[in-house]
Amino acid sequence: MEKTLPLQEQPCPARPASKPRNAIVGVLFPLAVAAYFLFPSSLPQIPFRSSDVSSQAPKCAQPAALFPRDSGDELSRAYDHVSTESFRNGTIARLSGAVRIPTESFDNMGAIGEDKRWDIMYDFAEYLKNTFPRIHKDLKTETVNTHGLVYTWEGSDSSLKPTLLMAHQDVVPVPDATKDAWTHPPFDGVYDGSYVWGRGASDCKNQLIAIMETVELLLDAGYKPKRTIVLSFGFDEEISGRQGAGHLAPFLFDRYGTNGIAAAVDEGATFETAWGQLFAKPGVGEKGYTDVSVIVRMPGGHSSIPSDHTSIGVASELIRAIEAEQYPAHLTDDNPYLGQLYCGAEHAPEFPKKLSKLLGSRAKSSSMCPASKKKPDYLALEAAKQGPAVKYLMQTSQAVDVITGGVKVNALPERTEVVVNHRINVGETPETAFSHLTSLAKPLAKKYNLTLHAFDGTAEAPMSISLSKSPNTLAVAPVTPTDVDIVSPYAVLAGTVRAVYGEDVVVAPGIMTGNTDTRYYWNVTKHIFRFGPGYDSQLDDGLGNIHTVDEKVSVTNHVNAVRWFMLFVRNMDEAVLEE
Ligand SMILES: *[C@@H]1O[C@H](CO)[C@@H](O)[C@H](O)[C@H]1NC(C)=O
Ligand SMILES: *[C@@H]1O[C@H](CO)[C@@H](O)[C@H](O)[C@H]1NC(C)=O
Ligand SMILES: *[C@@H]1O[C@H](CO)[C@@H](O)[C@H](O)[C@H]1NC(C)=O
Ligand SMILES: [Zn+2]
Numbered sequence: 001m002e003k004t005l006p007l008q009e010q011p012c013p014a015r016p017a018s019k020p021r022n023a024i025v026g027v028l029f030p031l032a033v034a035a036y037f038l039f040p041s042s043l044p045q046i047p048f049r050s051s052d053v054s055s056q057a058p059k060c061a062q063p064a065a066l067f068p069r070d071s072g073d074e075l076s077r078a079y080d081h082v083s084t085e086s087f088r089n090g091t092i093a094r095l096s097g098a099v100r101i102p103t104e105s106f107d108n109m110g111a112i113g114e115d116k117r118w119d120i121m122y123d124f125a126e127y128l129k130n131t132f133p134r135i136h137k138d139l140k141t142e143t144v145n146t147h148g149l150v151y152t153w154e155g156s157d158s159s160l161k162p163t164l165l166m167a168h169q170d171v172v173p174v175p176d177a178t179k180d181a182w183t184h185p186p187f188d189g190v191y192d193g194s195y196v197w198g199r200g201a202s203d204c205k206n207q208l209i210a211i212m213e214t215v216e217l218l219l220d221a222g223y224k225p226k227r228t229i230v231l232s233f234g235f236d237e238e239i240s241g242r243q244g245a246g247h248l249a250p251f252l253f254d255r256y257g258t259n260g261i262a263a264a265v266d267e268g269a270t271f272e273t274a275w276g277q278l279f280a281k282p283g284v285g286e287k288g289y290t291d292v293s294v295i296v297r298m299p300g301g302h303s304s305i306p307s308d309h310t311s312i313g314v315a316s317e318l319i320r321a322i323e324a325e326q327y328p329a330h331l332t333d334d335n336p337y338l339g340q341l342y343c344g345a346e347h348a349p350e351f352p353k354k355l356s357k358l359l360g361s362r363a364k365s366s367s368m369c370p371a372s373k374k375k376p377d378y379l380a381l382e383a384a385k386q387g388p389a390v391k392y393l394m395q396t397s398q399a400v401d402v403i404t405g406g407v408k409v410n411a412l413p414e415r416t417e418v419v420v421n422h423r424i425n426v427g428e429t430p431e432t433a434f435s436h437l438t439s440l441a442k443p444l445a446k447k448y449n450l451t452l453h454a455f456d457g458t459a460e461a462p463m464s465i466s467l468s469k470s471p472n473t474l475a476v477a478p479v480t481p482t483d484v485d486i487v488s489p490y491a492v493l494a495g496t497v498r499a500v501y502g503e504d505v506v507v508a509p510g511i512m513t514g515n516t517d518t519r520y521y522w523n524v525t526k527h528i529f530r531f532g533p534g535y536d537s538q539l540d541d542g543l544g545n546i547h548t549v550d551e552k553v554s555v556t557n558h559v560n561a562v563r564w565f566m567l568f569v570r571n572m573d574e575a576v577l578e579e
């Protein structure tokens with residue numbers, strides 16, 4: 001714990017050469033994938049797969065638009081119905097109704113059953129029951145930890161792993177002080193001709209309702225899935241999901257086993273135009289998380305006869321040391337942002353030349369060790385110039401966010417606490433931050449004759465500097481495979497995006513700087529996608545003001561999400577997945 005500084009040179013991990021993502025050049029590639037989907041049995045293996053790949057082969061091949069093969073009249077009609085005004089009107093009403101139920105989850109929620117604020121979730125479950133009667137009649141409906149909702153549509157082939165669709169029922173609370181700032185009241189679900197407004201409209205009752213619409217429509221059309229479809233809706237995602245996803249994931253783990261689910265889609269990243277190109281960016285990774293608390297305890301006393309340094313002064317010295325040194329920007333081979341850069345280089349007209357060159361040399365040198373101090377990761381450093389939102393896809397963030405110390409002007413502060421928030425970069429661990437902070441605190445403890453308790457279980461003690469991690473510390477999520485040279489869930493997802501939005505959209509691996517309910521599902525499936533599949537080319541409003549005033553969703557975006565889910569479920573059903 002004491003000797004590995006994040007900025008020190010670390011040995012390059014002896015990983016096997018990364019698997020070639022694809023083996024033939026652009027044009028043939030989507031054809032091969034399409035052929036594979038169309039004739040899975042006649043093409044047991046894509047023939048080019050095992051051949052050698054040169055460093056110049058494309059790394060961001062795009063699967064062709066993928067439509068379900070088996071489209072009976074009823075299913076085609078159901079799909080076409082989604083684009084009608086009558087469906088649009090209906091789903092506006094159903095989404096607005098969902099927004100009107102204020103399912104706020106508060107940071108200080110008490111136990112379920114005791115804290116009455118949870119009870120609003122009963123209303124929401126009742127609302128779903130009345131609004132989607134067919135689902136409640138035909139599917140197995142279970143509740144987990146009172147308000148977690150699981151719907152199971154049993155497929156005809158139990159040897160196929162289920163498709164899991166997720167969303168959360170709760171929303172971020174609307175503080176009283178901000179209610180007046182809303183254009184339309186946050187829980188009225190107003191439709192203004194383009195948008196549905198309100199808290200939860202885009203985070204993420206839109207996703208939940210889109211999933212329900214999809215299943216209801218497929219049931220109405222007489223669809224018979226081979227692959228089981230599972231819906232899992234948590235109810236406290238906005239306060240870390242412990243009660244909801246924290247119980248739902250183990251429930252599904254018990255039922256289906258380790259990696260017993262083929263793929264999971266939850267809320268997450270969406271569409272974005274970058275370098276002159278529209279990208280869909282399903283989140284295939286999530287940064288890690290830790291808050292470190294630093295407590296400095298020193299003698300009190302009257303401030304007329306002070307010591308030269310108080311606990312506030314020592315804590316300040318530590319803060320200064322923390323801020324003097326940022327974590328390095330670096331891109332490991334499995335960081336999804338590296339994939340995005342390749343996609344930009346290969347598909348975006350305005351991709352910067354300099355980045356393109358750096359990528360080229362990176363692709364050529366297989367033995368690079370980007371994390372090393374002696375050899376900075378020039379690619380990451382150059383890419384980071386695009387701004388903090390990009391930089392922190394490749395760098396552990398640190399922010400001193402909380403400080404408390406001192407109670408009185410004439411008393412020396414006996415205790416000062418500082419909390420440092422971190423989001424851990426792919427390729428690092430929370431321990432990277434722990435050892436870094438330990439190395440900064442150590443000389444200070446020595447200088448001021450204090451005992452150092454570094455992550456040793458002592459939260460605080462007199463005459464000491466104590467470092468401890470928060471209970472919600474989370475490792476970096478395993479990265480979902482993004483192979484498109486085999487029939488992978490990612491290839492199915494990407495093909496479905498291009499089926500709904502056309503082949504001008506490029507699908508690139510996304511990475512989340514925040515965490516979703518999927519943090520509890522790592523053992524349930526290797527194929528987790530944090531993805532909002534709705535997009536409206538006319539009203540491209542990004543994330544729709546989530547977590548702030550005037551949250552809203554474009555109805556076209558929402559309807560497109562339904563179209564996407566309808567195709568995705570059926571494409572997954574037909575895919576003969578290779579892992
Ligand atoms: C949809 O709603 C609009 C506005 O309320 C209405 O004018 C229109 O007739 C409705 N269309 C259908 C097909 O129900
Ligand atoms: C450091 O503290 C110890 C007791 O905690 C004390 O015995 C010692 O004299 C102190 N040394 C200095 C240099 O203040
Ligand atoms: C999930 O996997 C992790 C690490 O592989 C393990 O520590 C944990 O116990 C597993 N959880 C379950 C529910 O099996
Ligand atoms: Zn959310």
